Structure formats: structure tokens, C-alpha cells
Amino acid sequence: xxxxxxxxxxxxxxxxxxxxxxxxxxxxxxxxxxxxxxxxxxxxxxxxxxxxxxxxxxxxxxxxxxxxxxxxxxxxxxxxxxxxxxxxxxxxxxxxxxxxxxxxxxxxxxxxxxxxxxxxxxxxxxxxxxxxxxxxxxxxxxxxxxxxxxxxxxxxxxxxxxxxxxxxxxxxxxxxxxxxxxxxxxxxxxxxxxxxxxxxxxxxxxxxxxxxxxxxxxxxxxxxxxxxxxxxxxxxxxxxxxxxxxxxxxxxxxxxxxxxxxxxxxxxxxxxxxxxxxxxxxxxxxxxxxxxxxxxxxxxxxxxxxxxxxxxxxxxxxxxxxxxxxxxxxxxxxxxxxxx
Amino acid sequence: xxxxxxxxxxxxxxxxxxxxxxxxxxxxxxxxxxxxxxxxxxxxxxxxxxxxxxxxxxxxxxxxxxxxxxxxxxxxxxxxxxxxxxxxxxxxxxxxxxxxxxxxxxxxxxxxxxxxxxxxxxxxxxxxxxxxxxxxxxxxxxxxxxxxxxxxxxxxxxxxxxxxxxxxxxxxxxxxxxxxxxxxxxxxxxxxxxxxxxxxxxxxxxxxxxxxxxxxxxxxxxxxxxxxxxxxxxxxxxxxxxxxxxxxxxxxxxxxxxxxxxxxxxxxxxxxxxxxxxxxxxxxxxxxxxxxxxxxxxxxxxxxxxxxxxxxxxxxxxxxxxxxxxxxxxxxxxxxxxxx
DNA sequence: TTGTACGCGTTATCAA
DNA sequence: TTGATAACGCGTACAA
Numbered sequence: 001x002x003x004x005x006x007x008x009x010x011x012x013x014x015x016x017x018x019x020x021x022x023x024x025x026x027x028x029x030x031x032x033x034x035x036x037x038x039x040x041x042x043x044x045x046x047x048x049x050x051x052x053x054x055x056x057x058x059x060x061x062x063x064x065x066x067x068x069x070x071x072x073x074x075x076x077x078x079x080x081x082x083x084x085x086x087x088x089x090x091x092x093x094x095x096x097x098x099x100x101x102x103x104x105x106x107x108x109x110x111x112x113x114x115x116x117x118x119x120x121x122x123x124x125x126x127x128x129x130x131x132x133x134x135x136x137x138x139x140x141x142x143x144x145x146x147x148x149x150x151x152x153x154x155x156x157x158x159x160x161x162x163x164x165x166x167x168x169x170x171x172x173x174x175x176x177x178x179x180x181x182x183x184x185x186x187x188x189x190x191x192x193x194x195x196x197x198x199x200x201x202x203x204x205x206x207x208x209x210x211x212x213x214x215x216x217x218x219x220x221x222x223x224x225x226x227x228x229x230x231x232x233x234x235x236x237x238x239x240x241x242x243x244x245x246x247x248x249x250x251x252x253x254x255x256x257x258x259x260x261x262x263x264x265x266x267x268x269x270x271x272x273x274x275x276x277x278x279x280x281x282x283x284x285x286x287x288x289x290x291x292x293x294x295x296x297x298x299x300x301x302x303x304x305x306x307x308x309x310x311x312x313x314x315x316x317x318x319x320x321x322x323x324x325x326x327x328x329x330x331x332x333x334x335x336x337x338x339x340x
Numbered sequence: 341x342x343x344x345x346x347x348x349x350x351x352x353x354x355x356x357x358x359x360x361x362x363x364x365x366x367x368x369x370x371x372x373x374x375x376x377x378x379x380x381x382x383x384x385x386x387x388x389x390x391x392x393x394x395x396x397x398x399x400x401x402x403x404x405x406x407x408x409x410x411x412x413x414x415x416x417x418x419x420x421x422x423x424x425x426x427x428x429x430x431x432x433x434x435x436x437x438x439x440x441x442x443x444x445x446x447x448x449x450x451x452x453x454x455x456x457x458x459x460x461x462x463x464x465x466x467x468x469x470x471x472x473x474x475x476x477x478x479x480x481x482x483x484x485x486x487x488x489x490x491x492x493x494x495x496x497x498x499x500x501x502x503x504x505x506x507x508x509x510x511x512x513x514x515x516x517x518x519x520x521x522x523x524x525x526x527x528x529x530x531x532x533x534x535x536x537x538x539x540x541x542x543x544x545x546x547x548x549x550x551x552x553x554x555x556x557x558x559x560x561x562x563x564x565x566x567x568x569x570x571x572x573x574x575x576x577x578x579x580x581x582x583x584x585x586x587x588x589x590x591x592x593x594x595x596x597x598x599x600x601x602x603x604x605x606x607x608x609x610x611x612x613x614x615x616x617x618x619x620x621x622x623x624x625x626x627x628x629x630x631x632x633x634x635x636x637x638x639x640x641x642x643x644x645x646x647x648x649x650x651x652x653x654x655x656x657x658x659x660x661x662x663x664x665x666x667x668x669x670x671x672x673x674x675x676x677x678x679x680x
Numbered sequence: 681t682t683g684t685a686c687g688c689g690t691t692a693t694c695a696a
Numbered sequence: 697t698t699g700a701t702a703a704c705g706c707g708t709a710c711a712a
Contacts (some may be wrong), residue, residue: 054689289629394705
């Protein structure tokens with residue numbers, strides 16, 4: 001369709017055998033420099049481009065990495081994708097992107113699609129509903145290199161990249177306590193997610209370590225729908241359990257909190273302080289500016305891609321070990337947790 | 341590598357000819373229902389997945405759309421990509437993503453890469469440096485369907501999707517004037533970009549239509565580096581030409597403006613009002629909340645994908661006409677342009 | 681209704 | 697140093 005010239009045609013033009021031309025273009029040692037030059041210049045003149053499918057078919061690899069993310073591209077995932085793209089492009093790899101929209105059925109479908117070799121490797125963050133992992137297991141069993149990031153599944157024996165969720169949540173909660181908070185709420189998404197569990201654990205341990213009591217009513221399980229979350233948070237803020245500090249485990253929940261607070265007569269940070277996992281560059285411009293735990297999203301993307309490309313390039317020398325690699329987040333204190 | 345079973349092996353297992361199996365799987369009318377069922381169930385049992393490269397090679401199409409964006413995935417591009425992905429997935433298309441990082445050389449390289457048929461079609465927004473378009477011309481000459489969005493090139497005869505840049509800038513500027521501004525600045529990126537030109541025209545016309553004078557010193561050509569922009573804007577705010585209103589033609593320039601204002605003793609909106617093209621969902625949470633012109637990014641993505649898929653699916657019935665399709669932006673008035 | 685034979689554009693093996 | 701040939705896995709014209 002795209003009307004390119006084939007290797008055979010190029011060879012005919014040069015009065016050479018296709019195999020010779022192929023070798024010349026691939027800089028084989030068996031070909032004389034003179035021929036190489038002649039072939040290359042003619043290839044350029046005729047605008048020859050090797051057909052990627054013929055090559056992939058022949059070599060059984062696609063020079064392509066697939067990225068599967070679980071929701072609309074937010075600040076975090078945008079940075080991760082950027083990080084992967086950067087490294088992929090550098091190494092001549094192509095990037096396929098898929099969105100599961102938090103839907104396990106879609107995740108299954110996409111994963112099955114990738115079973116056919118369209119991508120050489122996969123970078124993935126699972127759905128918040130992903131409980132059954134047989135589809136992921138199958139992928140791994142087939143020998144398709146896969147790494148997880150952020151929303152990982154510990155039960156697939158491969159490399160996972162996360163940030164120090166436990167420590168960050170612990171530090172964040174400690175920070176709230178230090179700022180005088182005594183009733184601290186946790187906003188979280190789904191209980192199945194490993195990161196949610198880790199963050200919750202960090203939150204709980206911080207509270208207990210201070211000899212304070214854990215109040216289950218202060219843990220809010222939010223959804224992926226903004227209006228619903230705003231309502232939920234607002235109700236919490238107006239309840240008898242009203243918190244004076246909030247640890248939000250996702251950027252969007254922090255934004256929902258700003259909205260919820262706006263609807264009440266409460267003031268931030270005097271009545272309630274807020275700290276959140278977030279990757280928005282404009283946390284400092286919010287009113288009040290938001291104290292954040294920022295995940296190293298770009299680095300996570302970079303590392304995922306680097307590792308996979310190493311594995312693909314030198315399969316003998318690199319293994320995707322069953323390990324969790326932690327890249328620390330950064331706590332940036334701003335007005336939303338200011339003591340007054 | 342991914343150890344899949346081939347059509348031939350599947351056929352052997354079924355004691356049928358490969359062609360029969362192929363036809364059964366493609367639901368050909370020539371095959372009996374009984375055989376079809378037998379084939380399909382065996383295919384599922386053995387986890388057969390057609391090799392996409394063999395198929396692409398044979399059919400000369402990839403079921404893949406490539407998206408080329410010019411910079412890191414910001415809110416606007418994230419939404420566009422989401423919009424494309426949504427439609428692509430719905431129709432069984434795959435999505436490749438490339439980032440030119442505002443670098444013409446990279447743009448050329450990527451475009452040349454796509455000359456080999458790896459993608460059936462391209463959705464693209466050009467670099468701000470894209471002056472020479474021979475590489476794009478070549479792509480189009482080769483018959484590869486391509487549509488542009490946002491940063492378009494009028495000189496390639498195909499369909500382009502944009503928002504009503506002129507009108508939006510015109511309305512935005514009028515709004516500032518109505519709010520009492522008399523010295524209105526324009527923040528823009530690169531003069532080569534069609535959208536920048538349109539927005540500048542809307543800005544100029546609005547000012548002239550009110551019988552006001554155009555001051556060239558009030559048009560600020562910004563870069564892609566935040567610190568530099570902040571400095572530039574700060575200087576403008578402290579100069580003798582200090583504006584009392586600012587129209588920002590990109591989200592990131594609005595954020596830079598917030599920072600610049602913070603560094604001065606000026607107050608927003610009393611001393612200077614700000615309106616900006618922006619797609620961030622949290623414009624309303626800024627301090628002061630930001631009056632925005634929001635581009636229909638998701639729709640733009642949707643429409644690009646829909647059109648291309650129509651063209652790919654029914655090439656006879658759809659043409660990528662040389663036309664510009666405009667999807668209007670939405671003006672949302674908030675505190676940053678409040679009259680006091 | 682099913683089977684045979686070929687070609688898509690590469691690369692690799694073997695021969696010259 | 698170069699050429700002839702086969703093979704990757706699929707779809708399709710033609711034959712049965």
C-alpha cells in the first residue's frame with residue numbers, strides 16, 4: 001500500500017542477488033566495501049526501507065515494547081510512558097500502548113492479544129480489580145519478558161518497580177502527626193492493590209508507633225469517579241469522626257479533597273491538613289499549596305525500559321529476577337500541612 | 341520465542357489442511373459449520389494465536405495507528421492519546437506512540453521509520469520548529485493516510501483537526517477587555533506554528549476591534565523551558581510595559597505566569613488578570629482559580645481515530661479531504677479574570 | 681466442502 | 697566475495 005520498493009527490486013536494479021543486498025545492508029563481513037557502498041547509495045536513492053513484518057516474521061522479534069496502563073493517562077502514567085518512550089526510542093524500539101480502563105476483562109483481552117508475539121516485552125501496571133492472574137501467569141509462562149511497575153503483582157516471578165510506598169506513607173503520616181494532627185484519615189483506592197496495602201500499612205504503623213489509636217472509620221475506600229469521591233470525602237469531613245489530617249494515596253483523591261473542603265466551611269490547613277501522593281507539577285500553585293509525596297515516575301519508566309531492553313538484547317546476561325526494585329519518592333512540604 | 345503454535349501445527353493436530361483451518365478461523369462461507377466449530381474449539385484449546393507479522397506481510401496492513409506528538413505528554417496530549425486509544429481499541433487497532441521532543445531531526449527520523457508500513461495510518465502534531473515539510477510531503481505522497489491535529493501544517497492536503505483557535509483567542513481577549521484590562525499581553529510559543537499564528541491573530545483583532553493599540557512589546561515568545569519562561573514573564577511584569585491582562589496560549593505558560601507573579605508584589609486578579617488555553621482538570625483549584633479556554637482534546641482524539649479507521653476500513657467510501665475540521669473550545673470564567 | 685501450491689519480503693544455509 | 701534456495705506463518709487462487 002505504502003508503495004515501497006522491495007529488497008528483490010533493489011537487487012534487480014543493482015544486478016545483484018537479493019541475499020547479497022541483504023548482507024550488504026546489514027553490514028556483513030562477507031561483502032566487499034565497494035559493493036556495500038554501491039548498495040547503500042542505491043538504497044538511499046530509491047528510498048528503500050526494509051519491510052518490518054517480513055523481518056519480524058523471519059527473526060521472530062518485533063523490536064516493540066507494549067505498555068499496559070490501567071486508567072486514563074494522568075500525570076503519573078504520562079511520566080512513566082515518557083520515561084519508557086525515551087529509552088525505547090534511543091534503542092530503536094517501538095512502543096505500543098494499551099489502556100485497560102480498570103477493567104479486568106479488557107486486561108485479559110489485551111494480554112491475550114499480546115500472546116501472539118506482537119511485542120517482544122511488556123511493561124505493565126495492573127487493574128485495581130485484578131484478582132485472578134491466570135492471564136498474567138500464562139504470559140509469563142510463555143517466556144514473554146514482562147515487568148510490572150507501581151501496581152504490581154508479587155505472585156508473578158519477575159522484576160517489579162515501585163516506589164517506597166510503605167516508608168513514604170509512614171513518613172507522610174508522621175509528618176501530619178508532627179504538625180499536630182490527632183485524627184488522621186486515609187484515602188485509598190481498592191484493597192486488592194499491593195501499593196494500596198503498603199501505603200495503608202505505612203499509615204497504620206505510623207499511627208500505632210505514636211501510641212495513637214487506629215479508627216477504621218477514618219479509612220475511606222474511594223472509587224474512580226470524581227463526584228462520588230468528593231461526596232464521600234465531604235461526608236467524612238462533616239461526620240462525627242471528622243479528621244484533622246488526611247493522607248491521600250492518589251493525586252486525584254487529593255483534588256477531590258480540595259473540592260470537598262471547598263463545600264464545607266472548613267479551612268485548610270487550620271482545620272484539616274492534607275498530604276498526598278502526587279505527580280502534578282503544579283502542586284505548588286494550589287490553594288493552599290499541596291504537600292506531596294512525589295513518585296519518581298520518569299525514572300521508573302526509564303528503568304523498566306532499560307531492564308527490558310538489556311534482557312532482549314543480551315538474554316544470556318540478564319535475567320528478570322523475581323525482585324522488587326524500589327526507587328524512593330520525595331516528600332515536599334508545602335502549605336497544606338502547615339502548623340498554625 | 342513466545343512459543344506459540346502455528347497454523348500448520350494446528351492443522352496437523354486436526355488432520356486438516358492449513359488452508360482449511362485458516363478459512364475456518366476467518367469464518368469463510370466455504371467451510372462447514374461442523375468443521376468451523378471443531379477448528380475453533382481446538383484453536384482455543386491449544387491457545388492458537390495467528391502470527392500478526394505473517395498476516396501483515398501477507399495482507400500488507402498492520403492494524404496499527406501511529407501517533408506522533410511533539411513534547412512530553414501533558415494534559416492536552418494525554419487526553420488526545422486517550423481519545424485515539426479508545427476508538428482504536430474498539431476497532432481492534434493497535435497504537436504506536438512516538439515523541440519528537442520538539443526536535444525536527446527526530447521528527448524526520450520517526451516519519452522515515454513509518455515509511456516502511458509499520459503503521460497503516462498516522463495521527464500527528466508537528467514540532468514547533470517544523471519549517472521544512474518534505475518528510476511529511478513524502479509520507480503523504482506515498483499514500484499513507486495521515487491526519488494532523490492541533491499543530492497542523494496547512495500545506496499537506498489532508499484532514500486536520502483543530503479547535504477554534506482564532507475565535508477562542510478573540511473571545512478570551514475580549515473577555516479581558518470587558519474586565520477592564522487595557523494593556524494585554526500575549527504569551528505564545530514559536531511563530532511558525534499555525535495555532536500560534538491563529539491565536540495571535542485572534543488576540544490582535546480583538547484589541548484592534550476595540551479601538552485599542554497593539555504594542556509589540558506585549559507579545560512574549562516563550563520557550564519550552566519553564567525557568568526561562570518564568571524569568572521572561574517576570575521581567576515583563578516588572579517592565580514599564582507592565583500588562584494588566586495576559587492571554588496565555590499554552591497551559592504551561594499559565595503555570596509559569598503564576599510563578600512569575602508570585603515573585604513580584606503584584607496581585608492576581610487585581611493587578612493583572614490571566615486567561616489561558618488549558619486542559620488541566622484542576623484549573624479551578626489554583627489560587628486564584630484560572631479562567632480557561634479548554635480544548636476538546638478527547639473529542640479531537642476520537643475524531644482523528646474515527647476518520648482514519650473509516651478510511652482504512654472502507655477506502656472507497658471515505659477520503660481524507662483537504663479540510664480543517666474545527667471542534668470548539670470552551671471558555672470557563674474563574675477568579676483569575678475577576679473584576680474587582 | 682476441502683486440499684495443493686504459491687507468494688508476501690526477509691535472512692540464513694549452503695554452494696560456487 | 698557472491699548467488700541460489702529454503703524457510704518464517706499466513707491467506708488465496710486454483711484444483712479436486
